[in-house]
Amino acid sequence: MTAPILSARDVRKSYGRGANRFDALKAVSLDIREGESIAIVGKSGSGKSTLMHVLALLDQPTDGTVELAGTDTRALSGAALNRARNQTFGFVFQQFFLTPNASVLENVMLPLKIAGVGRAERRRRALESLEQLELGDKAKNKAVNLSGGQKQRTVIARALVNRPRVIFADEPTGNLDTATGAVVEDILFDLNREHGITLIIVTHDEELAERCDRRVHIRDGLIVDVIENPTATKSADAESASEPEAAATAAERAA
Template sequence: MADRSNIIEIRDLTKTYTDGLGVKALDGLSLKVKRGEFISIIGPSGSGKSTLLHMIGILDTPTSGTILIDGEDVTTMSDKERSSARNKMLGFIFQYHHLLPDFSAIENVMMPLLISGKNKAEAREIAKELLKKVGLEDRIDHRPNQLSGGQNQRVAVARALANRPKIVIGDEPTGNLDSNSSDKIYELLRKLNRDYGQTFILVTHDEDMAAKTDRIIRIVDGRIVDDRNLF
């Protein structure tokens, strides 16, 4: 039975890519994440960090093992069920913001809301409030090429939060920014974590940023070699 205090439970997860040499990206990995935690996942390139993130994000399927998200076993879901669970429970922030270049900031944030079935007026109101939350209320009609890198990443953060996901996943969310912008994005994510109580899981190469999270999980060769609570 799932422990309801945990938003994520991963049990004996393996992922082997059968093309080429049959690389084992994850090797019997188990992990529990409590609701509202702010976690960093670190490790060398090729250690399995991004593979694990893709599993948690329901973007890929494991070779074996179980993943429970909010008590639901996502490894046994159909493609349609997985897509629905992903849209309902998860928000994504990537290293590159992936904003639609021909759309304004508010239109980019509205997009997942419209896809989920919100009407245009409601979606605009929610998007406007989120852009205010990330400090861009005076930039809502600007397109990505009219914004700085840090501002575009703030729009991406607002978009990730649009459907009020239970879990926000960041794959090197500050990796393409200068140190000042990176610090500001981290502080923003931390504030949102405290304000909304959502679970944040960040893959990062930035050890300084990792040291400011609640918990550091270090992965090497597809296994967790260190798991430390910092606060």
């Protein structure tokens, strides 16, 4: 079995000192396999966002290690961490974080611009990514003029543009109505299924979490429950290439 793409070992994260000390994470260990979809579920303040930030290498744990494809990330320099985030991860946030007055295309190109990809190439790839999300005709529109669903699709296009191995989605449907939210969910799971992109969703929405291969429940900085989901929505389409493998590993775990 290949090494997990992300692996947290006894991760602790605390803020403040002395009497004001607050432990956001208390010895959390979690392996995330390449190609799976995983939900980190918990209430506000449970530590789920902190766990995501630590896994996404945005935040350093106070104690414990995070391995990215078998490499201890503590050993990586700041520049290497930046490169790893830029090339391996895509981010989808509840509040979109689009630059309102820039065009949709500019917004989607941002990760490529940061990576130093040439002008023509990044334009081509951004358009490709927008086409994939059926937003090709909106490329020249200002981000501010898009509807909520279009905004979130733009954000997904941006997360995809650098062909990441992992997409972190923090409450991806939190700001959308049910119908639009469902469309965005489908897009995310399609990407997971058809492109084998690992999906890490942070949410308090149980319905969304149930569509994932695994649900990790977190409370007061501790993982309280991990639920495998052999009958997740995605397993309905058994044609996907990554599917049998994922199902096999899931079975292994269950055994």
